[in-house]
Amino acid sequence: MDKRKAGIGHWVVVVTLFVLAVVMVYPLYNQLVISLTGPEYITQADGTTLIPRGFTLSTYTSVLAIPKVYWGLLNSLFITAAGLVVNILLTSIGAYVLIKRNLVGRGFFMIMIVITMIFEGGLIPDYFLMRDLHLLNTYASVILFKAVNPYYLIIMMRFFDQVPKSMLEAARLDGYGDVRILFKIVLPVSVAGIATISLFYGVFHWNEYFRAMIYLSSEHKWPLQVILRELIISMEKASFIGSTNFLQSTGAAAIEFKALKASLIILAIVPILLFYPFVLRYFVKGRLQGAVKE
Amino acid sequence: MNSGLLRKKIKRDRALYLMLLPVLIYYIVWHYIPMWGARIAFQDFKYIGTNEWVGFKHFKMLFSSPVFLRVFLNTITISAMKIGFFFPLPIILAFLFNEIRSSGYRKIIQSVIYLPHFLSWVVIAGIFISLLSSPLGVVNQIITFFGGEPVSFMTSTRHIRWIFVVSETWRSIGWDSILYIAAINGIAPELYDAATVDGANRLQQARHITLPSILPTIITVFILNMGFFMNAGFDQVFNMMNDAVINKVDIIDTYVYRVGLTKGNFSLGTAAGLFKGVIGIFLILGTDRLSRKTSGEGVW
Structure with a gap:
């Protein structure tokens, strides 16, 4: 146990860190407050409002009734879920094969993968690739983007390396082939590894907006982040909610711009918050295992 | 064989x-x-028919273009500002955490401080535009409370690059402190015990035990950052830029998008991207070699 004396310096540090934590949370909290403020008080709500006056969830019900918003949410969920399936499958298979030290050509394969970490063709060749594969304006273009991240592949290899060799040998004596060993033996005991890379990939897909923006021309395929970006950049409500909503004075037409924006920001953060306890548990370890830049 | x-x-x-x-x-x-x-x-690039080889034509065009020169300098300046002003902060934060003795308090603060790292730059841009908006954002509210004039930060050429440094700090100070915290946790407690016996106070211990012990980690992370020097932060700049400040913030990556993809100068855009990529390779290979020399550990 720590026997250091609590001097004045110690309390300065305690308070400094507390202030820092407030600086981290306050901007998010302020958006939450604005999104929950009642329509009669919203014009007075600003950056220093601490409590939502006239508390209401009506902003959310109206915002979620805007087709591009609920489609955006569904698209984000779909792209994240489908992306994760591809990511986990390919990353696990790759990691399983590439930890076999005596596989002929292993060094070559590893170099081939590592090269992609330091050099890329670039945005425009990527765009032409999508065009040539006829993937422009398909969900597949964003689902398959960064399907196997080399950093996460290496993390998964480290997890698989910890599976006791005796288990693998026993399975092989029972006549298991490599595919069965991977899915029946290695993956079930690598839950922490799957959780780690799932969170890495999941956060990546949920937050991805740029490729969706350039690959997907149909607005109804856009994920939430692209929708939010459009609102932030345009800084204008009328074009965002669409003329039909506007002319018919639906709930969406009555929302103040700042409440609309705040509620979209909160919607884009909620899934991250829901998984945050797991994120904390696995991300921090993952970071120390070598995903330095991601 | x-x-x-x-x-x-x-x-x-x-x-x-x-x-x-x-x-x-x-x-x-x-x-x-x-x-x-x-x-x-x-x-x-030809829309119809096959492309014609022209050698270094587009690179010559780039290097003689004042716009690209500005973009190149912006990239270097923004990157250098981030390394110069942001880099030391996570290290200082790790030192502060090391002074906290209640592990419960430490955990709570850490969980909160790591959070912004997981938000997209779209969200962070939205939040910062609100925070800094004039006159109702919280920053301008504070300025006017103390009798100052509200500033339109996001469209101010004087402030926008500093907003990049500040928002990068907000997003990454916690996350980037993790490596240093781990390094500090690895220091043998006997070193501190011995120093206490010798009468060293906490500040002296931080200076003479903690700092030298984590110096290799600091050097490794610094070298790594230098390897990615040409990435001045596309997502951040792309989501926070506007026409009023474009001359101050346009970096190579945003130039590639704007000139290459949206204006259809595919060859010129790709040349700019390739130029950045080649510099990146040299930086990463160079820093890898440097890292192996100083810490015996490569970038990979």
């Missing part, structure tokens, strides 16, 4: 090769084909 043995080994592992095949196909199609596709930097 004779060829018969080699063939035997390959035959033995044929299931493994088959499994790896989809992964290899992914890397070849999604990474190596675009690398080959980058050759349009040396060609004139």
Whole structure:
């Protein structure tokens, strides 16, 4: 146990860190407050409002009734879920094969993968690739983007390396082939590894907006982040909610711009918050295992 | 190894090769084909018919263009500002955490401080635009409370780059402190005990024990950052830029998008991207070598 004396310096540090934590949370909290403020008080709500006056969830019900918003949410969920399936499958298979030290050509394969970490063709060749594969304006273009991240592949290899060799040998004596060993033996005991890379990939897909923006021309395929970006950049409500909503004075037409924006920001953060306890548990370890830049 | 043995080994592992095949196909199609596709930097792009090879024409155009020169300098300046002003902060934060003795308090603060790292730059841009808006954002509210004039920060050429440094700090100070915290946790407690016996106070211990102990980590992370120096932060700049400040913040990556993709100068855009990529390779290989020399550990 720590026997250091609590001097004045110690309390300065305690308070400094507390202030820092407030600086981290306050901007998010302020958006939450604005999104929950009642329509009669919203014009007075600003950056220093601490409590939502006239508390209401009506902003959310109206915002979620805007087709591009609920489609955006569904698209984000779909792209994240489908992306994760591809990511986990390919990353696990790759990691399983590439930890076999005596596989002929292993060094070559590893170099081939590592090269992609330091050099890329670039945005425009990527765009032409999508065009040539006829993937422009398909969900597949964003689902398959960064399907196997080399950093996460290496993390998964480290997890698989910890599976006791005796288990693998026993399975092989029972006549298991490599595919069965991977899915029946290695993956079930690598839950922490799957959780780690799932969170890495999941956060990546949920937050991805740029490729969706350039690959997907149909607005109804856009994920939430692209929708939010459009609102932030345009800084204008009328074009965002669409003329039909506007002319018919639906709930969406009555929302103040700042409440609309705040509620979209909160919607884009909620899934991250829901998984945050797991994120904390696995991300921090993952970071120390070598995903330095991601 | 004779060829018969080699063939035997390959035959033995044929299931493994088959499994790896989809992964290899992914890397070849999604990474190596675009690398080959980058050759349009040396060609004139044609919408109809085949592209014509023109050598370094587009690179010459880039280097003689005042816009690209500005973009190049912006990239270097923004990157240098981030390294100069942001880099030391996570280290200081790790030192502060080391002074906290209640592990519960420490955990709570850490969980909160790591959070912004997981938000997209779209969200962070939205939040900062609100925070800094004039006159109702919290920052301007504070300024006017103390009798100052509200500032339109996001459109101010004087402030926008500092907003990049500040928002980068907000997003990454916690996350980037993790490596240093781990390094500090690895220091033998006996060192501190001995120093306490010798009468060293906390500040002296931080200076003479903690700092030298984590110096290798600091150097490694610094070198790593230098390797990615040409990435001044595309997502951040792209989501926070506007026409009023574009001359101050346009970086190579946003130039590639704007000139290359939205204006259709595909060859010129690719040339700019390739130029950045080649500098990046030299920086990473250089820093890898430096890192191996100083800490015995490479970038990978």
